[in-house]
Amino acid sequence: MKHSNKKEYASFLLERLHREIERPLTVMEVCGTHTVAIARSGLRDLLPDKMRLLSGPGCPVCVTDDLDLDLVIALSREKDVILATFGDMMRVPGTESSLLQEKSRGADVRIVYSPADALRLAAENPSSQVVFLGVGFETTVPVVAAALEQAIEMGLENFSVYSLHKLVPPVMRVLLEDPEVKIDAFLNPGHVCTILGTGPFSFISEQYGKPCVVAGFDATDILEALLLIVRQYREGRPSVEIQYRRAVRPEGNPVAVDYIEKYFQPVGARWRGIGEIPESGLELREEYARYNARLRFPVTARLRKRKKRCAxxxxxxxxxxxxxxxxxxxxxxxxxxxxxxxxxxxxxxxxxxxxxxxx
Ligand code: SF4
Known part of the structure; x- marks a missing residue:
């Protein structure tokens, strides 16, 4: 059936969802862009009562643990350090302070829009140490690897990376293993899957019997993906499906994956509210240790008790x-x-x- 516009197509998909859903389904998205797209489009209010959408650990800033935040804040106080960070990290409160507060007290914290900006800062400030704060999932890491490669080529010894990068598949496994967390299916993160493809997510259907569908970011993409989930349940064939075909291939982007693996290796990482997950973070490989800010600036931090309890x-x-x-x-x-x-x-x-x- 042809639909003349997106609104009409969205109505059609909603009607199918209402008609086809047979059992209550809780679907979790693990991507901040999906979280915003779902909220902005008001989809939750239009879905069948049997369908519940939950937002998971899909925002890299949000999953950064208090201790890691406090360590980064301690790092920003180091003499002659310029800490280069994406803007979102500035106002995130640690247990005692934030990068914004540290900046107002004299720390040299700069907002950058890409790791390449941090490289430029290093080239322009040879007497300072420029630390790029790497926060993000698999999607962000290839550009950080590219900046690192460039720093090596340029012989920039005053550039380093503080990697708080995280990997999405391990945290999905932890959620599936958690008896408190009840999820029937995942909306898979479209951006992360452009890099990883579907292979790293196949355990979700093969071992846990749950559908997951890689979705794009329009309301109609999300509705199509939800309909695919409903149909997987109806037909009893849980699998990893791609709705976002215009951007995601099953094999992902092997060049980007190779690039990540050339410079980074998986390590245990702390996730806010979830705890330490083995092999769920990325650290620079040993051969690039001299660009590892964690080793270059071995700061410590003392976690304080928060006055207000955040959930x-x-x-x-x-x-x-x-x-x-x-x-x-x-x-x-x-x-x-x-x-x-x-x-x-x-x-x-x-x-x-x-x-x-x-x-
Ligand atoms: Fe959200 Fe509550 Fe934490 Fe604020 S305090 S960020 S509302 S969970």
Missing amino acids: CGEVLKGLKLPYECPLFRKVCTPARPVGPCMVSTEGSCAAYYRYGKKK
């Missing part, structure tokens, strides 16, 4: 919806965020706050 950990596991946090809107707002999920533009709390969805 980001539970929100990231899908155990709480943002408005179920007692601080939501009353104490915690984008202007005065208590936790990272309210700071980041891709955070669940910020998306719920901005688009006002309660369901």
